[in-house]
Amino acid sequence: MIEIKNVTKTFGKVVALNNVSFDINDNEILGLLGPNGAGKTTLMRIITGFLIADSGVVKINGKLNSEESLDLKMLIGYLPENNPLYEDMNVYEYLDFIAETRNIKNNKNRIKEVVEICKLNDVLLRNISELSKGYRQRVGFAAAILHDPKILILDEPTAGLDPNQAHEVRQLIKEFKKDKIIILSTHILSEVEEVADKVVIINKGEIIAQGDIEDLHSLVMKKNVIKIAGKFNKDLTEYLPILIKGIYQIKLTSQQDEIKEYEIETEKDVDIREELFEIAVKEKWKLVELHRVSVSLQDIFMELTK
Amino acid sequence: MRSLSKERILTIFKKEFRLYFNSPIAYIVISIFLVISGFFYSRPLFIQNYATMRHYFDVLPLFLLFFVPAISMKIFSEEYKTGTIEVIYTLPFSKLDIILGKYLSVLTLVCGGIILTLIYPISLFLIGKPDVGMLFSSYLGVIFLCIFFCSIGVFASSVTKNQIVSYIIAFFIMFIFFIIGKMGMFLPQWLYYAGIDFHYDNFVRGIIDIRDIIFFISLAGFFIYLTYVSMSYRIR
Numbered sequence: 001m002i003e004i005k006n007v008t009k010t011f012g013k014v015v016a017l018n019n020v021s022f023d024i025n026d027n028e029i030l031g032l033l034g035p036n037g038a039g040k041t042t043l044m045r046i047i048t049g050f051l052i053a054d055s056g057v058v059k060i061n062g063k064l065n066s067e068e069s070l071d072l073k074m075l076i077g078y079l080p081e082n083n084p085l086y087e088d089m090n091v092y093e094y095l096d097f098i099a100e101t102r103n104i105k106n107n108k109n110r111i112k113e114v115v116e117i118c119k120l121n122d123v124l125l126r127n128i129s130e131l132s133k134g135y136r137q138r139v140g141f142a143a144a145i146l147h148d149p150k151i152l153i154l155d156e157p158t159a160g161l162d163p164n165q166a167h168e169v170r171q172l173i174k175e176f177k178k179d180k181i182i183i184l185s186t187h188i189l190s191e192v193e194e195v196a197d198k199v200v201i202i203n204k205g206e207i208i209a210q211g212d213i214e215d216l217h218s219l220v221m222k223k224n225v226i227k228i229a230g231k232f233n234k235d236l237t238e239y240l241p242i243l244i245k246g247i248y249q250i251k252l253t254s255q256q257d258e259i260k261e262y263e264i265e266t267e268k269d270v271d272i273r274e275e276l277f278e279i280a281v282k283e284k285w286k287l288v289e290l291h292r293v294s295v296s297l298q299d300i301f302m303e304l305t306k
Numbered sequence: 307m308r309s310l311s312k313e314r315i316l317t318i319f320k321k322e323f324r325l326y327f328n329s330p331i332a333y334i335v336i337s338i339f340l341v342i343s344g345f346f347y348s349r350p351l352f353i354q355n356y357a358t359m360r361h362y363f364d365v366l367p368l369f370l371l372f373f374v375p376a377i378s379m380k381i382f383s384e385e386y387k388t389g390t391i392e393v394i395y396t397l398p399f400s401k402l403d404i405i406l407g408k409y410l411s412v413l414t415l416v417c418g419g420i421i422l423t424l425i426y427p428i429s430l431f432l433i434g435k436p437d438v439g440m441l442f443s444s445y446l447g448v449i450f451l452c453i454f455f456c457s458i459g460v461f462a463s464s465v466t467k468n469q470i471v472s473y474i475i476a477f478f479i480m481f482i483f484f485i486i487g488k489m490g491m492f493l494p495q496w497l498y499y500a501g502i503d504f505h506y507d508n509f510v511r512g513i514i515d516i517r518d519i520i521f522f523i524s525l526a527g528f529f530i531y532l533t534y535v536s537m538s539y540r541i542r
Contacts (some may be wrong), residue, residue: 048396052542070309071396080396084389086321088328097324100317101397143393 001025002047002151002181007056009042016042018205019056024198029173031196032185035305039205040185041081044155046181048078060151074102077149081156083140087129091120091139094128095146102147110146118142118172120237134165141172158191159288170195177203189301203305224268227253228276229261230287236262246270259288309400318399318407319414322381326415335376336419343369347426357434359426363444363510367502370448370455371484373419375476378412378459379469382533386467386540395541405460405533413456420448440512447509451502452524455480457529464536 002024011018017039024030032040045051047058049065049072058065060072086094093112099107118138123131128139137157138288144152154173158166166188173195186192192199193213200210209216212297228236237250248265255261266272273290280287326332343366350361385391394404424445430436462476463469486493487503498504505518 045392050396050541056520070398070400073396078393078396080389080392083388084393086325087388088325093324093328097317097321099395100320101314101399107456247357 001061002183003046003059004043005057005059007043007046007053007058009039009046009051009053015205017046017053017202020202020205020207021056022200022207022210024183026181027177028198029177029182029184029196031192031199032183032202033187033189033192033199033301034185034202035187038202041155043202044078044153044183044185048076048153049073055212059168062250074147076152077144077147077152079140079144079154079157081159083136085128085136085139085143088127089124090127091131092124094139097140098146108164111247114142114146117145119168133160134162134168136278137161137169138172141169145176148206152176152180153182154182156186157184158186158188166191177186201301208304214287224266224270225293226263226264226266226273226276227289227291227293228287229259229289230266230280230285231258232260232285233283236260236264240264240276240279243273244275246272261289263293307449310402312327314399314403314502315407315410318394318404319411322408322411323414326377326411331380332377332415333372336415336422339369339373339419340422343423344426347423357430357436359430359436359441359444360510362426363448367451367484367506370416370451371480372478374416374452374455374459374480375462375473376414377415377461378456378476379472380463381408381412381460382463382537383467383469383472387469391541401534401537403542405464405530405537409456409460409530409533413452413461416452416456417449420445420452437456437512438509443512443514444510446514447518450509450519453526454483454502454522454529457526457533459537461529463535464533464540 004023005021007017007020008015019196020039020043032043034040042051046053047060047065048071060075063069063072065072086097089097092111095111096107099111104110118141120135120138120142123135128136131139137160141154141157144154157173158169161169170191173184174184184192184196196213198210198212199216201208201216237252240250241247246267248267250265252264253261253263264272264276271292273292276290277287279285280290321499343362346365347359347362351357354361382391385394397402399407426434428442430441458479459476462479463472465475466472471538483500485501486497487501488504490498490501490503493501505521508518510513
């Protein structure tokens with residue numbers, strides 16, 4: 001478990017983090033979300049011990065992450081932003097160096113395993129400076145998971161990768177999930193939706209929202225949106241508000257031949273789908289679609305960081 | 307875990323050594339050093355016709371002024387520039403592990419260059435009868451000088467991301483200690499003690515004095531401490 005309490009960090013006059021607090025439980029994947037310059041990297045660096053907070057504390061498994069806590073460094077696997085690597089080493093040399101620093105027993109076998117997982121076989125003896133960005137990212141990831149860390153911290157692991165490579169990295173993260181804490185920063189929202197259990201959104205150094213993805217949905221959504229499409233013999237914008245209570249607004253969003261599509265906004269806690277269905281049956285409307293529109297994290301993000 | 311460990315220093319040492327020889331730097335710098343120092347060894351030898359290396363040891367500190375920064379300039383600068391300092395510092399190493407591992411790798415490489423010059427005294431034994439004691443103490447003096455110079459080089463590299471700047475800073479600091487020794491007659495006595503010549507010349511003359519050893523070792527310790535301060539300032 002990682003506890004972050006009232007962490008503040010300034011660089012000169014710039015406040016990078018302002019009184020940030022949250023907890024991360026075991027077996028949880030936390031998505032750290034925010035626009036560029038929000039303070040994600042600073043926060044991750046403080047958790048890894050690379051930076052020291054001006055005030056506030058970070059506790060990992062109840063232990064204070066003070067300067068030079070080598071025991072805690074042993075627990076953490078870290079993929080820094082931009083994935084810096086020793087360009088003059090080949091992939092095997094690099095992994096061998098990391099294995100040695102991590103005191104891994106039987107390190108040859110372990111390197112072999114990780115190379116399999118990260119699909120690095122083809123480039124094992126190539127110089128790191130010659131690798132493509134996708135391979136470099138995999139090398140960084142392999143180095144971070146080499147000692148099977150309890151805590152894995154990944155700073156923008158998919159930045160700059162093409163969609164296929166990004167997908168592969170996400171798959172690696174998911175495979176690696178078992179009994180670990182993973183902290184993942186990104187500004188790609190679908191990524192967080194895909195892998196994270198919990199989200200913390202920071203902007204300008206402050207937490208503006210945190211919770212499960214569903215919590216965040218309800219936080220932003222002050223209304224419900226239902227989409228209905230079909231062949232109707234009446235104009236719904238006039239007809240429905242008379243029958244159903246709690247409707248804010250009905251919009252005709254598209255029309256193709258006889259099929260019309262409406263968006264119905266209602267109060268947050270009202271679910272009118274059942275009623276709609278009964279009305280449709282009574283009026284013999286032919287429905288082709290009836291569903292609640294879910295808000296994407298994108299909407300939440302834009303709403304919150306406006 | 308203790309904040310200093312032999313194994314961890316050795317790990318850093320091996321990594322740095324590997325990096326030196328994976329890139330052409332080490333080969334180029336050592337070759338140039340050997341060519342130039344070979345020239346300055348052999349020239350007076352043939353002119354004077356004495357089996358001595360006295361002249362060589364007189365000019366050697368000047369070569370080291372150029373040679374040591376060329377080896378040490380990248381040792382921290384490159385890590386800061388490429389960002390790998392973040393990788394290495396988030397691995398289970400203390401600052402002191404990192405500094406000492408790096409320092410020892412620089413020192414070993416520089417001393418490696420010096421060891422390659424042992425071919426000169428060997429060649430002297432083939433053509434004459436040089437003074438073994440003097441040769442031994444001279445080489446000991448050179449080693450202590452390297453211990454001192456390398457600490458300056460490592461410190462200079464830890465204050466900047468730019469290797470050229472690091473070279474110039476290291477050269478400048480070494481040059482101050484060097485020139486103080488050369489200008490002894492114009493300087494007050496206490497300042498002359500701080501120069502290199504006052505201590506180094508004793509070794510070259512065949513005198514091994516514990517005070518001279520303490521001088522070089524303590525200054526090396528001082529610059530390693532400064533490196534620690536500079537690293538703590540950058541990573542915080």
